[in-house]
Structures are given as structure tokens and as C-alpha cells.
Amino acid sequence: MIRNKLSRFFFLLSFASPLLACSNSDRHNDATEATSPLPYADGITRLSDDSLAFVLLAPGKEEVYLVGDFNGWQVLEEYKMEKSGERFHLKIGNLLPDKEYLCQYLIDNSALVADPYSHKVFDPEHDKNIPASIYPDLIKYSSGKANGIATIASTRPETYPWKVERYTVTHPERLVIYEILIRDFTESRSIKGVQEKLPYLKALGVNAIELMPFSEFEGNDSWGYNPSFYFAPDKAYGTSDDYKAFIDECHANGMAVIMDMVLNHSYGQSPMVKMYQANGTVTPNNPWYNVASPNTSYSWGYDFDHESKYTQAFVDNVCAYWIEEYKVDGYRFDFTKGFTNKAGDGQAYDQSRINILTRMANEIWKRKKDAIIIFEHLADNSEEKALAEHGILLWGNLSYSMNEATMGWGGELSNGSPKGDISSASYRQRGWAAPNLVAYMESHDEERIMFKNTAYGKATGEYDVKNPATALQRTRAAAVILLAIPGAKMIWQFGELGYDFPLEGNGADRLAKKPIRWSYYDDPNRKALHDVYAEMIALRTGSPIFSSPDYTASLTGNFKYIALKSDDQAAVAMANFDVVPATAQVNFGQPGAWREHFSNTEITTAAATETIQLAPGEYRLYLKK
16 A cells, blocks of 8 residues: 555544644653653653554654554644654644544555554554454454554553552562463463463462563464564454453462563564565665575574664563553563674674663663563573673573483483583572572473473383383483572473473474363372472472572482581482482481471481482482471
């Protein structure tokens, strides 16, 4: 749709510029306002019950027209936005209160895009497939007038009656984070469905929920790592108020909410891509994106240029928005290894990337001083150490090594190193001063522990890891060891029930919907795994001993243990991941009487070190009496 295909339709009130000063109480956009001469933030600002202000940042563009339901989708001079530096702005009035309008920007008579700061958009290809039970009363699309994704604008105030106005995150080193893909967690595949399961999660004991990306992504069936609009919750999971109600209820139940945020890349539906694009790639004058990704090994979509001041302002605005408008408690940032323009695979130490990331973190903490910031970095330890010392939490992937142990293949050498070595789960083993490691043995990216146990587990005589009951017992042992190690931890949804549907093994489609297995809770062996998780979580969140910096660990061989002590407490967790009985000298740190938590039996150690024998797959947790 270009201008000469549209005819003039009617006149709607257009306020003359310069724009009058006005309160922007509905949305904050600090970074952009600091460099903009305009009194309104980028995007759409509500002025009154019948008027809105529109501001579009479009460096290098010559003219922009606002078209939409309110002017019959006509290109009218009254809707030509005034240019002020690198921005275009316009105020319109005579709008009906509470009515929603579809609209777009026509840029230089070629690009037709929705507002990058839209709080709600309409996708004509996919939104028609969203059930009314998930998103009722969705606006009808202006077929034959609009073209592609359009902004949904309204003068309706964005208000929500919060029960918990301010949630404070305490003891981040005690976080037990539960990662959820909304699509695959409940039968309704909605955020309301997740909220209905909060009593289960509270009983499990988790104190933080990490939602995989839920800002507007391409299509309806996705993991969310293909974002398109960064200020709009995806309607495939529910309404804006549904998301807020979920977050409010989490806070009321003592759980923080962490939003998985994708700022390494966007895909083709992003208006910031479409505004500067030719022949399927971004043009060199794009303010936000690199023409080509500098990462030689990993690249998705269109790569953000994180050295650009425009990108940095956009990142700050995105992060501020969800904290202020939705009260999220922090972010897990996807692939932060990619937040650099330095060429390479991103593995090596990169001071420019550290500068970019710490700047971003500092801006987030200005908005919420206790915000949780987690990076999926997985780069050189020297760089992760620097980020950890800045107060940032880092993902610690133990999946491969822990699964080698649970399958029974630990202790064998591979390229000179023992299999099943999970010593990197200890922040102190990494040489870090702060316990800012989020260790996990399952996430959305890896095959399930139980799937690989039953598919590839080792057997000796009658002891066979492939046996589901045996595999579950060994997974319980892994949970005891993992959750006893100081530092934050993460559980991937249904890991506490031994979920075993493959990610991509046995021909499974990696990104496809996965079966929902709440029935596992009724299986005694799986319920036993759940109960071990619940007991360990209760211990680590309720007792400071599991956050003690004074601990010793032996996590390399098949017989693994960790011994923790403080002035008045001590605990020793141990497990045998061999497929035969194993004996080890365990350093309890002190003699004395101990109670084994799971069996409620007692032992007395005559010295600091005690000889312990464990059956294959056996685990114990001794607490000092």
C-alpha cells in the first residue's frame, strides 16, 4: 500500500506542533527522553480520554504519515507527522473513549509498519487462530485497508489493581527458579493455566518462576526466541491483565517472576528491521542492527548492534517497561555471548562485551535495585567471573556431565578428563568470590535427564539404569547433590517429576509442542522424586547452612559429596553414581552425631573423616545434631 493508492477520506483533529508539555504517567522511557527534545516518549502516549500522542524514532527518514481506523486508512496531510531531529511526532484527538483503533506508520511512501513500542498489536495471519477462551473480544482486522501487523491503540488507561505494590527479592543465593514454557505447562496453554498451578509450585517450594519469552513473538506456536514487539505480551497466552494477575499472584505467594528476554536478535516482523531493509537484509543505515552478525558460530535472525546508542537506549526502555508496568523482578537474558561486535565465536574474554553488559545491568538496577539479572553467557570463565563479581547471575549448565553420572558412565575418561565431573556447579571451584551461579541439570535446550537415563543407561548384572524405577532413583540422587551446593538453582518444568519425553531424540521435533504429564504426580516412583525435590528445596531455602561459603566438595568421581559448615550447623550430602557399590573417605569436617535426613537414622563420626559405603544410586544427607 503506497500513498497514490489511497484517497483522502475525512479530517480528524490534528494538533499543531511543537507539542505541548504533558505528563507521561502511562509509560516511562527515560533513556530516549534524555536525548529527545520532545516531551513524550517514543511510541504512543495517552493524553486524555479522546487524544493520543505518537512519536516515532526514524533516523534518516524524510516523511511519515499515520494511517488507521480513525482516518479511514487514508494518507492525509492532517496526519503527516512533524519531523523534529530524528523523530516524527503527531497528536490526534476526537477518539472514542475505550475504543480500540488499528493504525500503522507509512514511512517515505514505502515501509508500512506498526509502532515498535506497541503495547498490543494485531497479526492478521495468526491472531484469528487465538481462542476466545484465551483472548476474548479481540478487535477485528481492517481487511483491505491495513497491510500486515498493525498497532492496536486506545485512550483506555493501562491500570491494574495490584494486590502487591512492591515485591522485594531477598537472598538471591537461595533462589530456586522454576523455568516454564507457558505453551507446554498446562492443557489450556495459557498464562491463566500457569496461574492455576501456583499452589503446586508453592508446595514444591520454589521461590522464583522464570517464564520463557512472552513478549510478542512471530506466530502463536513458539518457544518465544523469535521476538517481534518488545513491549507487548503475546496474546497467544492471554491478555495484559492475565499476565499482571499471574505476576501479582506469584508475589502474593512469595515467588519472584523472571522474564526471559531476547535482545541478541530479532526476526523479520520487527518494525525496526522493516524500516531499514532491502533484499531481505538490514541496510547499513539501520540504527539498531548489524548488517551481518559478527559471531562466526551462532547467529539467528537480525543481530542487534549493542555498541549503538540507539540499541542501548532501546534495551534500557524495554527493561524499564516490564519492571514498571508489569512488576517483573528481573530478567534472564538469552545468549548474552552475542552482545558484542567483536568477530569470533564469542567464547574468549571480551572487555567490550563486559562493558556493554554491565552498563545494561546498572540501568536495570536504577529501576529496581534488587532486580534479578541472569545471563545465559556460557563463555570463558574469566569473563563470567568478572560479570559475577558485578552482581550478575550466570547460567551454569551441568546437563551433559550430570547426565553422564546419572546414566552410570561417570568416572571414565574422555579426552583426558573424567566423565560426570560436575565440579563446575561450585562457584568456588570456578574461582568466583560471589555465589552468583545458577546451576541446573535440565533446561529447555537439553534432552531430559530421564529420557537419556532410560535410553542410554549403563547396566551391570541385574542393576540396569534403563529400568525406569532405577533411573528415577538416580535422578533423586542428582537432585540431592545439586540442591545441596550453595548458589541459586534452576529446575526445568516437570524435572521434579522425571519428565522423559525427548526433546529431539527418537525423531521428536525440537520446537514442537510437548505432551503435558501432570499424571506423573500420581506415579509413586515419580512422586518420590518430587518429594525429594520438595524436601531439599525446603532445606536450602529455610536453612542458611546451604548458603554457607565454608564448604568442601568432591564432585568429580562417581562417589560425590559436599560438606558444608557454619558456626552452629553442618551438613553433608553424598551419592554413589556408579552401577556397583562404592566406598569413599568422606570429609565430614568434624566428629560428632549426625542424623540422616531421608531415613531418620543416626551415626556418630569419631573423626573428621569417615568411611562410607553406598549402594549404586544411593544418596544420603547428614545433618549435624
